[in-house]
Amino acid sequence: MPSHLHTTLSTLLPELDIISDPDTLQSYTSDWTRESPVVPEMVLRPETTEQLSTILTTCNSLKQAVVTQGGLTGLSGGATPQMGEVAISLSKMRGIIELDRKGQTVTVKAGTPLQEIQDAADAAGFRLALDLGARGNCSIGGNLSTNAGGNQVIKYGMAREQVLGLEAVKADGTVISAMNQMLKNNAGYDLKHLFIGSEGSLGIITQCVLRLHPKTRGRQTALCGCENFDSVVALLQQSQAGFGGVSSFEVMWSGFYRYAIDHVEYTRDPLQSAHAYYVLIELEDDGSEHAREHCLEKLASFMEQGLLADVVLAQSERESQDFWNIRDSIAEILGLLAPLANFDIGVPIKHMEEFVKRVERELHARYNNLTLIVFGHLGDGNLHLCASTGKYDDKHKIYSDVYQISADYGATVTAEHGIGMNKKAYLSLTRSEAEINTMRELKRCFDPNNILNRGRIFDV
Numbered sequence: 181m182p183s184h185l186h187t188t189l190s191t192l193l194p195e196l197d198i199i200s201d202p203d204t205l206q207s208y209t210s211d212w213t214r215e216s217p218v219v220p221e222m223v224l225r226p227e228t229t230e231q232l233s234t235i236l237t238t239c240n241s242l243k244q245a246v247v248t249q250g251g252l253t254g255l256s257g258g259a260t261p262q263m264g265e266v267a268i269s270l271s272k273m274r275g276i277i278e279l280d281r282k283g284q285t286v287t288v289k290a291g292t293p294l295q296e297i298q299d300a301a302d303a304a305g306f307r308l309a310l311d312l313g314a315r316g317n318c319s320i321g322g323n324l325s326t327n328a329g330g331n332q333v334i335k336y337g338m339a340r341e342q343v344l345g346l347e348a349v350k351a352d353g354t355v356i357s358a359m360n361q362m363l364k365n366n367a368g369y370d371l372k373h374l375f376i377g378s379e380g381s382l383g384i385i386t387q388c389v390l391r392l393h394p395k396t397r398g399r400q401t402a403l404c405g406c407e408n409f410d411s412v413v414a415l416l417q418q419s420q421a422g423f424g425g426v427s428s429f430e431v432m433w434s435g436f437y438r439y440a441i442d443h444v445e446y447t448r449d450p451l452q453s454a455h456a457y458y459v460l461i462e463l464e465d466d467g468s469e470h471a472r473e474h475c476l477e478k479l480a481s482f483m484e485q486g487l488l489a490d491v492v493l494a495q496s497e498r499e500s501q502d503f504w505n506i507r508d509s510i511a512e513i514l515g516l517l518a519p520l521a522n523f524d525i526g527v528p529i530k531h532m533e534e535f536v537k538r539v540e541r542e543l544h545a546r547y548n549n550l551t552l553i554v555f556g557h558l559g560d561g562n563l564h565l566c567a568s569t570g571k572y573d574d575k576h577k578i579y580s581d582v583y584q585i586s587a588d589y590g591a592t593v594t595a596e597h598g599i600g601m602n603k604k605a606y607l608s609l610t611r612s613e614a615e616i617n618t619m620r621e622l623k624r625c626f627d628p629n630n631i632l633n634r635g636r637i638f639d640v
């Protein structure tokens with residue numbers, strides 16, 4: 181079938197970029213997890229929505245399964261090909277279509293790297309309120325299809341909240357153009373939400389309209405040391421009440437912090453002593469001296485109240501970047517700990533401390549040579565745990581152990597990265613049977629031949 185597909189597409193779209201040489205195909209065998217890589221039958225790289233529509237119409241009539249690939253930074257195996265699949269890469273559908281200063285929107289092609297959009301917004305005096313460590317490689321289409329979270333969710337919400345409109349192509353080639361540019365539009369169903377967070381299972385996103393926010397004039401970055409979890413929670417609440425503009429509140433358990441400082445080359449510890457928890461707080465303000473003084477006063481009062489054991493406020497952009505380097509060193513840590521079980525669990529804050537303690541206790545009792553590091557976006561109830569014994573076999577057992585524990589705390593098995601292939605077995609720990617059956621009905625309606633990202637999230 182793939183050779184027939186190749187011939188058909190070459191005839192219908194002579195200009196289409198079709199990759200079939202074995203060496204080049206190696207770059208398309210897996211997402212960032214590098215888990216269970218599979219060489220796709222071929223890679224198709226359309227440049228326009230019309231080309232993509234023709235590709236899908238053809239694949240649908242041949243019942244050829246396809247996998248959509250953006251920047252391949254996904255962490256759930258969703259973009260990793262399965263045997264016999266053809267990969268559709270959005271890498272040639274890239275670029276800013278329009279930046280509307282009056283409407284404060286930017287319209288982009290789905291294959292555009294997130295950072296490229298952030299930079300374009302910045303150059304025009306705005307900001308895109310979506311940011312994550314993979315910003316240089318991930319694509320906006322991938323961000324929307326996974327409803328990515330990241331570092332500013334506490335203030336601006338997830339990827340979904342940044343989208344005003346989008347265009348997507350359904351499995352049968354139908355183009356759904358819902359390129360709304362307005363904040364309010366209640367004319368019937370808001371179909372964009374079906375494509376956001378559905379991990380490429382209902383259609384391929386080709387373009388989108390994103391909201392922009394005014395660029396804030398100043399920011400303060402504080403790195404804090406706390407001695408117990410109650411102080412961390414109190415610090416979150418007091419910061420939100422006292423500062424107003426908290427855009428990030430990232431918590432690192434001491435194991436994560438020490439691992440980052442000791443193992444990642446470009447990190448350094450700016451604090452005087454060791455603590456149980458480290459918190460990176462970012463505040464947005466008007467950039468005035470008064471705002472900085474207010475920030476210093478508040479931090480001093482938090483210290484007097486005993487919420488903070490230590491704090492350092494960045495004096496420069498460079499110092500702020502140094503603090504963020506500790507948190508962002510997760511990109512290197514993932515490589516250092518491989519093979520590892522990498523979690524993006526969502527846990528209600530009231531259960532977080534106990535949940536982590538139980539995971540630490542039970543995993544250390546069960547596994548030798550375990551490295552377990554924990555960090556998270558506390559305000560979003562989102563915890564990342566990375567656990568590794570260095571043994572591939574242990575990794576799968578650890579996944580099962582931790583997800584079973586998480587079920588006792590009303591957790592979600594994925595707060596950010598999505599289900600993909602890797603968490604499929606655990607979907608029912610988070611979603612009811614009725615929910616999963618409704619998802620199946622939607623999938624059958626949008627993609628009756630089950631050609632789009634087949635077997636991701638659930639089996640139909």
Ligand SMILES: Cc1cc2nc3c(=O)[nH]c(=O)nc-3n(C[C@H](O)[C@H](O)[C@H](O)COP(=O)(O)OP(=O)(O)OC[C@H]3O[C@@H](n4cnc5c(N)ncnc54)[C@H](O)[C@@H]3O)c2cc1C
Pocket residue numbers: 211212247248249250251252253254255258259270290291311312313314317318319320321322323324325326327328329330331379380381383384385386510511596597600633636
């Ligand atoms: C260092 C690092 C840090 C990260 N930090 C975060 C974080 O803070 N928050 C977070 O949420 N994630 C994070 N991630 C995970 C990842 O970056 C996100 O999931 C990202 O949104 C994936 O984008 P991508 O373009 O790389 O998608 P891919 O990996 O290519 O694909 C991911 C999924 O989206 C589908 N897809 C891709 N493009 C489209 C499209 N145009 N239309 C339809 N479906 C599509 C794929 O089929 C697949 O199912 C991080 C990853 C790394 C490596």
